[in-house]
Amino acid sequence: MNILTMTRQAATARSRAPLRRDGGRSHPRRAARRAKAAPYLFLAPFLCVFAAFIVAPLGYALYLSLLRTELIGGQVFVGIANYTQAIRDSAFYAGLGRVALFFVIQVPAMLVLAIVFALILDSGTLRLRRLFRLGFFVPYAVPSVVGALIWGYLYGRQFGPIDQLTSALGLHQPDLLSSGIMLPSLANVVTWEYTGYNMIIIFAALQAVPAELRDAAAVDGAGPVRFALRVKVPLVRPAIVLTTIFSIIGSLQLFTEPQIMFSIAPSVIGNNYTPNLYAYNLSFTNQQYEYSAAISFLLGAVIFAGSYLFMWRVNRRARSAS
Amino acid sequence: MPRQTWRMWALALAGAALTAGAAACGGSAAPAHSGPVTVTFWTWVPHLGKEVALFEKTHPGIKVNVVDPGQGAVAYQKLQTAIKAGKGAPDAAQIEYQMLPTFEVTHGLVNLAKYGAGKLRSAFVPSAWDQVVSQGGIWGIPQDTGPMGVLYRKDIFQRYKLSVPTTWAQFAADAAKLHRANPGITMTDLAPNDPGQLNGLFWQAGSRPFRMQGGTSIAVSVNDPGATRAAAYWQKLDQQGQISTDPDFTPQWYSSMAKGRYATWITAAWGPLFLSGAAKSSAGEWRAAPLPQWTAGQDVSADWGGSTTAVTTQSKHPQQAAEFAMWLNSNPQAVRMLAAPPLFLFPSLKSALGTASFHNSAPSFYGGQHVNALFSQIAQTVPAGFEWSPFQAYVYSQYTSTIGKAMTGKGSWVGALAAAQQSITGYAKSQGLTVTGG
Numbered sequence: 001m002n003i004l005t006m007t008r009q010a011a012t013a014r015s016r017a018p019l020r021r022d023g024g025r026s027h028p029r030r031a032a033r034r035a036k037a038a039p040y041l042f043l044a045p046f047l048c049v050f051a052a053f054i055v056a057p058l059g060y061a062l063y064l065s066l067l068r069t070e071l072i073g074g075q076v077f078v079g080i081a082n083y084t085q086a087i088r089d090s091a092f093y094a095g096l097g098r099v100a101l102f103f104v105i106q107v108p109a110m111l112v113l114a115i116v117f118a119l120i121l122d123s124g125t126l127r128l129r130r131l132f133r134l135g136f137f138v139p140y141a142v143p144s145v146v147g148a149l150i151w152g153y154l155y156g157r158q159f160g161p162i163d164q165l166t167s168a169l170g171l172h173q174p175d176l177l178s179s180g181i182m183l184p185s186l187a188n189v190v191t192w193e194y195t196g197y198n199m200i201i202i203f204a205a206l207q208a209v210p211a212e213l214r215d216a217a218a219v220d221g222a223g224p225v226r227f228a229l230r231v232k233v234p235l236v237r238p239a240i241v242l243t244t245i246f247s248i249i250g251s252l253q254l255f256t257e258p259q260i261m262f263s264i265a266p267s268v269i270g271n272n273y274t275p276n277l278y279a280y281n282l283s284f285t286n287q288q289y290e291y292s293a294a295i296s297f298l299l300g301a302v303i304f305a306g307s308y309l310f311m312w313r314v315n316r317r318a319r320s321a322s
Numbered sequence: 323m324p325r326q327t328w329r330m331w332a333l334a335l336a337g338a339a340l341t342a343g344a345a346a347c348g349g350s351a352a353p354a355h356s357g358p359v360t361v362t363f364w365t366w367v368p369h370l371g372k373e374v375a376l377f378e379k380t381h382p383g384i385k386v387n388v389v390d391p392g393q394g395a396v397a398y399q400k401l402q403t404a405i406k407a408g409k410g411a412p413d414a415a416q417i418e419y420q421m422l423p424t425f426e427v428t429h430g431l432v433n434l435a436k437y438g439a440g441k442l443r444s445a446f447v448p449s450a451w452d453q454v455v456s457q458g459g460i461w462g463i464p465q466d467t468g469p470m471g472v473l474y475r476k477d478i479f480q481r482y483k484l485s486v487p488t489t490w491a492q493f494a495a496d497a498a499k500l501h502r503a504n505p506g507i508t509m510t511d512l513a514p515n516d517p518g519q520l521n522g523l524f525w526q527a528g529s530r531p532f533r534m535q536g537g538t539s540i541a542v543s544v545n546d547p548g549a550t551r552a553a554a555y556w557q558k559l560d561q562q563g564q565i566s567t568d569p570d571f572t573p574q575w576y577s578s579m580a581k582g583r584y585a586t587w588i589t590a591a592w593g594p595l596f597l598s599g600a601a602k603s604s605a606g607e608w609r610a611a612p613l614p615q616w617t618a619g620q621d622v623s624a625d626w627g628g629s630t631t632a633v634t635t636q637s638k639h640p641q642q643a644a645e646f647a648m649w650l651n652s653n654p655q656a657v658r659m660l661a662a663p664p665l666f667l668f669p670s671l672k673s674a675l676g677t678a679s680f681h682n683s684a685p686s687f688y689g690g691q692h693v694n695a696l697f698s699q700i701a702q703t704v705p706a707g708f709e710w711s712p713f714q715a716y717v718y719s720q721y722t723s724t725i726g727k728a729m730t731g732k733g734s735w736v737g738a739l740a741a742a743q744q745s746i747t748g749y750a751k752s753q754g755l756t757v758t759g760g
Contacts, residue, residue, distance in 0.1 A: 072753065157574060271722070285395075285715050286716045
């Protein structure tokens with residue numbers, strides 16, 4: 001049920017009210033009460049699921065993070081000991097450093113590509129616009145596990161097509177899965193997957209740019225490129241901010257792609273290539289559920305701080321600009 | 323009217339949810355007092371239909387429900403989670419030797435001595451039986467085992483005039499000779515992602531990394547002289563580029579096996595059959611030999627792989643589950659079926675290793691060599707007395723992240739072994755164990 005049908009129903013109810021026989025004084029108040037309760041009623045399904053699958057597990061994980069299970073002796077309350085261990089854990093920082101580097105390199109490249117693609121699609125100069133829009137977006141529709149598997153195959157030495165091509169040309173393919181090149185290789189996979197997704201968000205925002213602006217810009221003598229950079233991009237700034245926030249969260253939580261690459265490059269990925277992978281291995285290999293919970297909360301705090309810092313800077317700039 | 327429809331929908335949904343919930347819970351019906359008892363068995367061995375049918379026929383009171391939880395680590399995660407949750411574990415489960423103490427120490431397994439497993443002791447190869455016994459209990463019944471040997475490419479050995487090595491010194495000489503003649507082929511591949519292989523090589527070299535003492539104390543010596551000796555040996559070959567360090571069971575590895583990029587595969591008794599399926603195009607070129615020895619004239623192997631059938635403490639029918647575990651792995655007819663196509667499990671039961679049909683199989687993939695007979699002999703040379711830690715998943719992940727890294731980076735394997743010793747000791751302490759020795 002969407003907002004439209006809700007308003008329509010409300011309107012019908014209002015128009016019917018005078019016709020009702022029992023139209024006593026109490027009735028409008030009851031209607032008002034009902035109207036007040038309505039949003040919560042509609043929210044209830046979401047809130048129930050949210051409470052059951054987000055809030056409750058979070059609460060349980062927080063509780064777990066204060067305990068420690070030992071093979072000998074069982075579960076004991078240790079207070080913040082897991083956290084004090086976590087903030088001194090070099091394995092955690094190694095992963096964090098890697099995803100931070102990943103964020104700094106991959107996200108700007110991906111977002112610039114997404115903006116450029118969106119602007120080209122929006123400019124109306126492209127033929128087969130729908131085909132291109134779909135084409136850019138299709139990688140996002142491919143499950144990331146499948147995407148990572150396929151890229152792993154493409155990268156592989158001695159069996160991948162890149163290798164076959166380079167050796168046919170008499171060249172030698174660098175090992176794209178070696179420890180030095182793994183991060184760019186992963187960045188490439190993620191860029192392939194998510195550029196289309198970000199492009200769609202920005203493209204949707206571009207659709208809302210009023211057409212009169214184009215004429216106004218043309219009258220002022222701005223060419224299409226200038227119009228795009230000086231008018232369109234600033235107007236879709238909220239969408240770009242949104243995609244950046246998504247990307248901060250996505251980068252710091254990088255998991256699927258390195259997890260898949262583990263099977264073909266185990267010693268490069270190891271068990272702590274990214275913080276999320278580290279938390280996963282702590283739980284399911286080391287059986288350290290509680291410490292894993294602490295690491296997860298710490299990562300959550302870093303993500304929150306990163307996103308908040310970014311929003312704060314954006315807002316400050318917006319304020320100083322106005 | 324619209325509200326009523328809404329309510330109807332809500333009711334319908336709630337109803338559906340309830341039925342779904344009830345259906346989900348339906349599996350855990352209370353045990354019946356009369357009639358057959360159903361034993362659930364988690365295993366990733368496929369095609370057990372015939373064995374189960376035979377068991378149910380000869381044991382009218384017991385039905386077996388076989389469930390595939392996924393292989394190895396996946397299955398252990400599920401089993402560990404179920405044991406931790408206190409419900410959801412099967413009656414019986416396939417557990418590899420190295421993981422038995424992990425489940426035993428958290429009181430997840432039933433001591434099968436209670437159900438008469440002790441009488442089976444002499445029926446099994448000593449090294450296999452030795453691995454299911456610890457802390458005065460019998461925690462699983464051996465199923466298959468993996469005594470280690472070498473599969474080698476006869477054509478490559480002939481072309482480069484290499485002799486089949488009987489000592490590791492000869493193996494290294496062969497490796498150097500081969501590397502000089504053709505750097506495109508390496509003597510063998512050691513997998514940085516497969517600690518079981520490395521562990522077997524350490525075992526053969528005399529390493530005994532763990533010894534539990536009284537249930538709460540453990541001696542940890544991952545970098546003991548045996549392991550260090552083997553690590554130093556392989557480190558040298560690795561740094562000279564004479565061996566490969568590609569992860570095993572990957573597309574690259576399969577292609578290298580089939581195309582003859584590795585002259586040998588150091589593997590276990592389950593390897594010959596596996597390879598004949600995985601590298602079909604190289605049929606006829608392969609032969610099998612025992613592991614090279616550290617001291618000439620000796621006859622020492624080690625185990626890599628192999629499983630047991632264990633009974634969980636959550637089982638409501640431990641006696642019936644134990645009955646099944648013992649029957650499946652010690653009944654001559656059942657074991658013969660397990661060792662035959664399509665399963666080909668390499669038996670740990672002495673009588674099965676000795677049967678003529680098993681010995682006389684001469685696969686053309688190995689040029690008619692009696693591979694099973696060879697590995698049956700090797701099975702007798704696996705030294706008993708090797709103990710697994712009660713946190714073997716952690717140990718193996720440490721092997722991968724320390725030695726595995728040194729392998730691919732051509733770094734110091736010996737140094738990595740020392741680093742592994744340190745982290746494993748730390749982990750053992752964090753688990754409340756008293757760590758001695760080292």
